Structures are given as structure tokens and as C-alpha cells.
Amino acid sequence: MATSPGHTTNGVVMSNDVSTTDDNGLRVVIASATCNRCRSRKVKCDRTQPVCTACVRLQLHCSYDRRSISPVPELGDRSNYTEAGTRRKRARQACEACRNGKARCSGWGPCERCVSRRLICDLPAREAEHRGDDGVMSIPTPTTLPSIPSGTTPWWSEKTTARHYLDIYFDSASRTTPSFLHKPSILVEWSKGDLDINLLKCIVAFGMFMNDSRPEGRITARTLMQEVQDDTLRKIGRQTLAHLKILVILLRFRFQAGQFPDAWSLLALAARSAFTMRLNYEHSNPDPLVQESNRRLVWAIYQLDRLYSGGMEDLAVFPVEKMHVRLPCDERSFEMGIGSKAGFLHETGMEPSANVDAHAFKLRLLAIRDRILRYTKSVRRKGDSPADSRSAMEALQVELNTFERTLPAELKLTSQRLVFMGHSREAGLYVGLHTLWMMCHCDLYRFCVPGIRESVPKDALALTPPNFIEYCQHACFGMAVRLCGLWSDLYHLDSSEYFGDELMSVSIYQVAQILHHLPHLTLEDGEDSVLSLKKRLIEALQLAAPLGRVYSNAMNCLKDSERLVNALGRSSVTQSSPDPSVAAAIETAEREHLASKHSVLPHLYRDQNIFDRGKGHPESKDQRSNVLLSSDGRVRSSNPNATLSQLDHQRREYQEMEPGFSDMFLFDPFNMQLNGYYDPELDFPFI
Numbered sequence: 001m002a003t004s005p006g007h008t009t010n011g012v013v014m015s016n017d018v019s020t021t022d023d024n025g026l027r028v029v030i031a032s033a034t035c036n037r038c039r040s041r042k043v044k045c046d047r048t049q050p051v052c053t054a055c056v057r058l059q060l061h062c063s064y065d066r067r068s069i070s071p072v073p074e075l076g077d078r079s080n081y082t083e084a085g086t087r088r089k090r091a092r093q094a095c096e097a098c099r100n101g102k103a104r105c106s107g108w109g110p111c112e113r114c115v116s117r118r119l120i121c122d123l124p125a126r127e128a129e130h131r132g133d134d135g136v137m138s139i140p141t142p143t144t145l146p147s148i149p150s151g152t153t154p155w156w157s158e159k160t161t162a163r164h165y166l167d168i169y170f171d172s173a174s175r176t177t178p179s180f181l182h183k184p185s186i187l188v189e190w191s192k193g194d195l196d197i198n199l200l201k202c203i204v205a206f207g208m209f210m211n212d213s214r215p216e217g218r219i220t221a222r223t224l225m226q227e228v229q230d231d232t233l234r235k236i237g238r239q240t241l242a243h244l245k246i247l248v249i250l251l252r253f254r255f256q257a258g259q260f261p262d263a264w265s266l267l268a269l270a271a272r273s274a275f276t277m278r279l280n281y282e283h284s285n286p287d288p289l290v291q292e293s294n295r296r297l298v299w300a301i302y303q304l305d306r307l308y309s310g311g312m313e314d315l316a317v318f319p320v321e322k323m324h325v326r327l328p329c330d331e332r333s334f335e336m337g338i339g340s341k342a343g344f345l346h347e348t349g350m351e352p353s354a355n356v357d358a359h360a361f362k363l364r365l366l367a368i369r370d371r372i373l374r375y376t377k378s379v380r381r382k383g384d385s386p387a388d389s390r391s392a393m394e395a396l397q398v399e400l401n402t403f404e405r406t407l408p409a410e411l412k413l414t415s416q417r418l419v420f421m422g423h424s425r426e427a428g429l430y431v432g433l434h435t436l437w438m439m440c441h442c443d444l445y446r447f448c449v450p451g452i453r454e455s456v457p458k459d460a461l462a463l464t465p466p467n468f469i470e471y472c473q474h475a476c477f478g479m480a481v482r483l484c485g486l487w488s489d490l491y492h493l494d495s496s497e498y499f500g501d502e503l504m505s506v507s508i509y510q511v512a513q514i515l516h517h518l519p520h521l522t523l524e525d526g527e528d529s530v531l532s533l534k535k536r537l538i539e540a541l542q543l544a545a546p547l548g549r550v551y552s553n554a555m556n557c558l559k560d561s562e563r564l565v566n567a568l569g570r571s572s573v574t575q576s577s578p579d580p581s582v583a584a585a586i587e588t589a590e591r592e593h594l595a596s597k598h599s600v601l602p603h604l605y606r607d608q609n610i611f612d613r614g615k616g617h618p619e620s621k622d623q624r625s626n627v628l629l630s631s632d633g634r635v636r637s638s639n640p641n642a643t644l645s646q647l648d649h650q651r652r653e654y655q656e657m658e659p660g661f662s663d664m665f666l667f668d669p670f671n672m673q674l675n676g677y678y679d680p681e682l683d684f685p686f687i
Contacts, residue, residue: 097122180296263308
């Protein structure tokens with residue numbers, strides 16, 4: 001018997017026929033006993049027409065099927081397939097962590113084992129890899145990301161990839177803020193192909209950003225989010241829940257990615273849309289799941305607005321007084337679709353039957369913090385003695401005491417609960433709640449700590465009774481020491497969970513600054529000594545280090561905190577005074593529109609003052625013509641005789657002229673130079 005010759009495609013012989021010769025010497029062609037796929041795989045073929053059972057089971061293209069012009073489809077990357085055309089079950093490469101553990105690796109990064117164990121995977125991401133003409137691996141950027149051919153599935157919608165990042169997103173979304181997306185409902189819509197494309201891209205990009213800390217992975221996530229943002233802003237007139245959900249996810253992503261100008265603008269858009277749809281009021285929807293999802297949507301906007309406004313009423317876009325919906329219920333009730341029994345924001349206590357968790361109490365505490373910051377800024381703005389408003393200060397202290405007293409037993413701060421919660425999924429939320437409660441005390445009393453930005457003016461402090469100053473300083477110092485003890489206890493738990501939230505790194509900085517400015521309250525020996533406090537703060541820095549993976553700009557804040565911690569016990573050296581006119585402008589700005597935690601108003605006034613003074617110079621009339629942009633993107637002057645100050649002025653003017661006002665209005669809550677905790681008297685080269 002002789003086999004009839006056939007053509008070859010991708011190394012596979014394309015022939016289903018075999019030939020033989022009868023008794024008369026005539027050549028007879030009969031059907032092959034197996035299809036080409038089964039023959040290549042060396043398995044038995046049942047010869048079922050038009051496609052054999054084995055090819056149906058493995059989703060292969062059977063050579064019996066004559067309806068296709070190309071019997072063997074293009075497989076793409078041949079390294080992922082065997083010679084028979086089936087997808088490889090074993091990876092050709094493994095990451096270092098899997099090799100060391102002698103475990104199976106999925107073969108593309110981040111591998112499933114590293115993701116589940118929270119290890120760093122050194123394999124390149126499958127979706128981010130592509131090679132240029134020179135064969136060198138390039139990092140995907142908005143200009144280098146490969147285009148998707150028509151008719152092919154984009155990487156972010158591929159089933160395995162999408163499900164991987166969907167799980168990561170939902171695993172991390174509820175750690176710092178109540179998740180308004182219901183995971184079972186989202187998965188059902190996704191499996192049916194009914195999930196909004198932009199919503200899917202948002203979730204996948206967010207999951208990738210939280211999971212892949214490598215530069216190329218984060219660039220890919222940012223690029224995908226930018227595509228969603230561009231498409232969303234083109235439909236800015238839409239007032240729908242789906243559109244608002246995408247806006248809020250974009251907002252949260254920009255905040256965590258450190259892209260604060262975008263987050264600042266998106267926050268106002270999201271707030272206006274929520275108010276337009278009256279989501280800040282309770283509605284009689286028969287579906288408790290829809291009700292709770294809408295509540296959580298507005299609470300997510302509210303929480304970010306509290307972080308950005310920092311007690312400044314002019315900057316608030318979602319005021320506390322406008323929240324008329326129930327607080328979010330606990331995660332289990334939301335997941336199971338159980339109706340909420342949570343209370344409201346303005347209530348002081350919580351019913352025993354209320355199905356709430358730490359999220360609800362944190363939102364209530366953020367409202368108290370907002371009132372504290374409004375009060376302290378009002379005292380500073382008036383320039384009066386803080387003792388004149390002692391009754392208001394004591395009323396806020398009563399609110400803090402009531403809040404702590406009404407906490408349920410499982411959320412109380414005790415040594416036993418600290419161990420239980422420290423090793424649970426709610427560890428970060430639990431620690432963030434009690435850190436915020438203690439920080440509210442520091443915010444309330446720090447206006448009597450001389451030397452820090454939030455202190456009242458010296459003349460007002462001189463009019464304040466010494467016993468009142470001593471009371472405030474001891475209260476502030478005592479809470480700072482308690483925070484050091486809390487962070488140290490958490491550090492020694494050796495938990496695998498990450499602790500804290502977006503305020504953790506800023507809290508460490510403020511505590512270190514309070515201790516630095518109250519050296520007369522520290523002891524030479526014991527737990528309140530400088531050496532003991534420095535040791536605990538160093539442990540706190542190590543505890544907060546993983547937050548750098550969640551919040552891109554947190555590491556800069558922690559670095560500044562580390563330098564401040566190392567300086568504890570040293571005397572500060574006053575730096576040279578700034579230009580008198582600039583200092584006067586900054587002082588005016590602080591008096592009229594007080595800068596708090598997230599404000600950059602001093603920088604705005606400094607830049608504006610320099611710009612205004614430049615207008616009065618005759619040579620500044622045609623300065624734009626003297627500004628050149630070099631090939632490396634730096635600003636240079638066409639005037640070879642320009643002085644350093646002139647170049648600096650030209651650089652500032654170019655920055656104002658080219659990118660616009662937004663470049664000066666960078667709301668970075670992790671930048672200690674731009675918020676209310678920065679101290680220019682410290683001997684650090686921050687400026």
C-alpha cells in the first residue's frame with residue numbers, strides 16, 4: 001500500500017487519502033483510517049464525519065472537514081503548540097520561584113503560583129510582550145502597544161486573562177473602600193458576554209495594576225485605563241449608572257496610581273452625576289442588591305472627597321450634609337443580596353442588628369475628622385487664641401469618645417482583637433480605622449504645637465493660657481506615642497496581610513513631626529524615650545512599606561518620613577528666609593484660604609507671585625521668544641547671556657504657557673512638601 005502524496009502546511013501533511021492497487025493493477029484511492037490530527041498525535045480516530053470526536057473534544061480543526069479553505073488554521077506563536085497542533089500543557093519556561101520550589105509554573109508572568117502566594121514573578125507578562133524589528137523586547141506604551149487585527153480577540157478580553165484579573169480586582173477592591181460592584185453579578189454578565197466593554201477594561205486594568213508591580217505591567221494598565229477615560233469623556237453627557245461606575249473606577253485608579261490632577265477633575269464629574277441621579281437619597285427599589293450597589297457607589301465618591309477636601313469647604317464637592325443614604329452593609333450581606341439594616345451617617349450609635357463592618361464606621365469617622373479640620377482651620381484663620389473656642393474643641397473630643405464607645409466588641413482595640421484581626425482579611429481596614437481615630441486627636445490638638453504648619457500664629461499662641469497649651473500638647477503627644485505602640489505591636493505579629501490605608505504613610509510622617517517638635521515631653525529612658533520611639537517608628541515604616549505597591553506615591557512619603565525619623569533627637573536648623581514678597585503672598589494665602597492636608601496653595605501663590613513680578617520687568621515682554629525646547633525635552637534659553645534667575649523665570653513661564661494651569665495644581669496627598677504636615681524649619685533638603 002502506498003500513501004498518496006499530499007501538501008504540507010505548518011509542518012503537517014494535509015492528506016486524508018491512501019492509495020492501493022487492485023488485482024488488475026489499477027490504482028484505487030480509499031479514505032484514510034485517521035484524520036491528520038489524530039495521525040500526528042498517534043491516537044485512534046473514530047472517523048466520525050464531518051469532524052472526528054477527538055478533534056471536537058480538543059477543539060482542533062479536523063482534516064475531514066472539507067468546508068474550510070485552510071484546513072489548518074494559523075496558530076500564531078508556535079512555541080505554545082505541539083507539532084500536532086494542540087496547545088502545550090507544560091510550560092517551556094518557569095519562573096525562579098517555581099524552579100526553586102520545584103513546582104509547576106504556568107509559563108507566563110505573573111504565574112498562578114506566584115499570584116496565589118504573593119511572590120514576585122520574574123516571567124514577562126504574556127499580554128505585554130512584543131518585539132520590535134530588532135528583536136529586542138520593548139515596554140508597551142501608548143505608542144508601542146501592538147494593534148489588534150480585525151476579527152481577533154484583544155488580550156484583555158481573553159477568557160483566562162480576564163478571569164485572572166477579575167479575581168484580583170475583587171480581592172483587593174474591598175480592602176480600603178466598599179466595593180460597589182457585585183462580583184457574582186459581574187461574573188454572570190461577563191460569562192454571557194453582556195458586560196460593558198469599558199467596565200471590563202477598567203476592572204482588568206485595575207487588577208493588573210494591583211498585581212503586576214513591574215514597570216511594563218503598570219504602563220500597560222495605565223494605557224488601557226487611558227483608552228477607557230478617553231472614550232468615557234467623549235460621552236460626558238450621559239447620566240447613567242453604568243457611566244458613573246466607570247467614572248468612579250477611573251477616579252479610584254487615578255488616585256492609587258498617583259495621577260492626582262486627573263483624579264481631581266474626575267471627582268467633580270462623578271459627584272455631579274451622582275447628585276443629578278439623586279443617588280444620595282434612599283430609593284424604594286425592590287431589589288436590595290441594586291439599592292446597596294447604588295449606596296456604595298456614592299460612598300466611594302464621598303470617601304475620596306473627604307481625602308481631597310481636607311476640611312476646606314470651598315474644595316468639597318460631596319458635602320457630609322448631603323448624604324441621606326444608609327451606610328454600607330457588611331461584605332457578606334452584599335455578596336448574598338441580603339437587605340441592609342445599617343444606620344445613617346448622622347446617627348451616633350448603631351443598632352445591634354445592623355449588618356455592618358469596619359467600612360461603615362470608617363465613613364462615620366471621616367465625617368468627624370472633616371468637622372475637626374474645619375474647626376482647626378477656622379481657629380487659625382481668625383488668628384484668635386485657641387482657648388477662646390475651648391467648648392467647640394471639647395465637643396469634638398466628646399464625638400471621638402462616643403464613636404470609640406459605640407464600636408462593636410469585634411472592632412474594639414484590645415490586645416486579643418489585635419491578634420485576631422491582624423491575621424485576617426480585614427487587617428488593613430481594622431488598623432486603618434484605629435489609626436484614623438488616633439490621628440483625629442492629633443489633628444484636634446496640634447494647633448498648640450509650635451513650629452508645625454497647623455499651629456496657630458505666634459501672637460495668638462502668646463495670648464493662650466499656659467495650662468491650655470500644656471493640655472493640648474500632652475494630648476497630642478500621648479496619642480502620637482499610642483500610635484507608635486500600635487504600629488510596633490502590628491509589626492511583631494509577623495502577619496502576611498498588609499496594614500493600613502491611604503492615610504497610613506501620612507500618619508507616620510505626622511507622628512514623627514509631632515515628636516520632633518515636642519522634645520521636652522520625651523524621657524531619657526523608658527518607652528517614651530527618643531531611642532524607643534525611633535525604634536518603633538522604624539518598625540512602622542517597615543510595616544507600611546507594602547503600601548507602596550497599592551499607592552504609587554506612598555513611597556515618596558515614606559522616604560521623607562524615614563529622614564524625619566532619623567532626625568529625632570537632633571536640633572533643627574532654620575533655612576534661609578524666602579523672598580519677602582513671596583513669603584507675604586504665602587502668608588496671605590494661608591490666612592484667607594488655609595492649606596491643609598492636600599493643598600498646594602502656597603506653591604500656587606509662590607508661582608503666581610513670581611509671574612506677576614516678571615510682568616513688571618521690561619525684558620519680560622518678549623520672553624516667550626527666548627524660550628527653546630531642546631531635543632531632550634528641557635527648557636533652554638536662546639539668550640546666551642541669560643542669568644540663572646532669568647532661566648528659572650523662563651522655565652516657569654514656559655510651564656505655565658505650554659501644559660496649562662493643571663501642572664501647578666497637583667494634589668498629591670503623599671507629598672509632604674505640599675500638604676499641611678510639611679515643616680520648612682526642618683534641616684532637610686526638601687525644597
